[in-house]
Amino acid sequence: HCAVTSGVTPRLCADYASEAGSKVIPRYEDRPLRETVQSTLRAAGAEMAPPMRSEAMLFVHTPVGEQKESAEAPPAGQAPTMAMQSESIAERVGFAAEAGMVVGLADAAYANGGDPELLGALERTGAGKGVRAYAGWNTASNTIGTAVAQLCLEVIARADQASSASRRFLACRLADDFEYQTCVRPLAIAQAAARGADQFALGEQAAQLE
Numbered sequence: 680h681c682a683v684t685s686g687v688t689p690r691l692c693a694d695y696a697s698e699a700g701s702k703v704i705p706r707y708e709d710r711p712l713r714e715t716v717q718s719t720l721r722a723a724g725a726e727m728a729p730p731m732r733s734e735a736m737l738f739v740h741t742p743v744g745e746q747k748e749s750a751e752a753p754p755a756g757q758a759p760t761m762a763m764q765s766e767s768i769a770e771r772v773g774f775a776a777e778a779g780m781v782v783g784l785a786d787a788a789y790a791n792g793g794d795p796e797l798l799g800a801l802e803r804t805g806a807g808k809g810v811r812a813y814a815g816w817n818t819a820s821n822t823i824g825t826a827v828a829q830l831c832l833e834v835i836a837r838a839d840q841a842s843s844a845s846r847r848f849l850a851c852r853l854a855d856d857f858e859y860q861t862c863v864r865p866l867a868i869a870q871a872a873a874r875g876a877d878q879f880a881l882g883e884q885a886a887q888l889e
Contacts, residue, residue: 689725689834691827692733693717694771696764696788700741705819706748706790712741715820716785719827734834735781737827738768740788740797746819749792749861750868761788761796769800769807776809781837783830785823786815786856792864793857813849815856825852 693716695701701713708715716739720727730736743760752758768784776782788794793815801807811833814825829848836842868878876884 687835689723689735689831690728690733691720691725691735691737691830691834692728692730693720693737693739694730695739696741696768697743700743700764700788701739703742703744703746705742705746705787707818708820712739712787712819712823715823716827719820719823723827723831725827725831733780734837735783735830736772736775737783737785737830738772738775739785739823740765740768740794740815742788746787747789749789749794749815750865752789752792752795752861755795755799758796761794762800764788765794765796765800766804768797769804772801772809773804773806776806781811781830781833782809783812783826783833784810784814785819785826786813787819787822789815789861790819791817792860793853795857795861798853798857811845811849813852813856816852816860822856 695713702711704711716737717727743764756762772782772784786793786797788797801810812826812829814822814829816822816825829845833845836845871878871881871884874884876882
């Protein structure tokens with residue numbers, strides 16, 4: 680809708696962490712990751728373009744093999760293949776941002792949360808400072824849809840610079856998708872289980888567990 684009313688057609692290029700990963704059918708989905716990205720870009724009113732014609736880059740952090748839940752993600756430093764992929768993505772994110780591209784990141788390596796290796800690589804290299812849109816929550820479709828929508832809005836609003844609302848939304852995504860869903864929630868679930876509480880209905884134990 681924003682693309683239509685603004686008269687701006689964002690030109691985006693999708694860059695996948697790995698070709699094999701782009702062909703994975705994620706959990707809760709019925710089609711390969713690449714197809715979801717392509718259909719989402721069309722639905723957003725964006726034009727898929729090669730890097731030299733693009734205003735923005737959408738980096739897609741893909742699964743390594745079968746997609747797992749973020750709760751099953753090994754601690755940072757214990758997933759060497761994912762670590763290598765994350766370092767590569769962080770490097771490419773940094774180059775794109777330095778070249779003046781608007782950068783978005785769809786963290787689809789795991790379902791229901793961001794990848795510790797990727798966030799660690801972005802922090803270590805400083806490449807995270809160039810990310811303007813991020814998502815890594817729930818299904819791959821939700822992750823991609825959220826990242827693409829914010830990335831398109833960033834392109835449309837580029838003439839007016841990044842809005843404070845967009846910066847707040849980015850901060851919320853990082854806090855929720857990674858800090859809460861990947862880091863805090865598994866600990867909370869384990870603590871609830873240790874107390875014999877139902878994680879879906881804490882009841883009288885809610886106050887203690889909070």
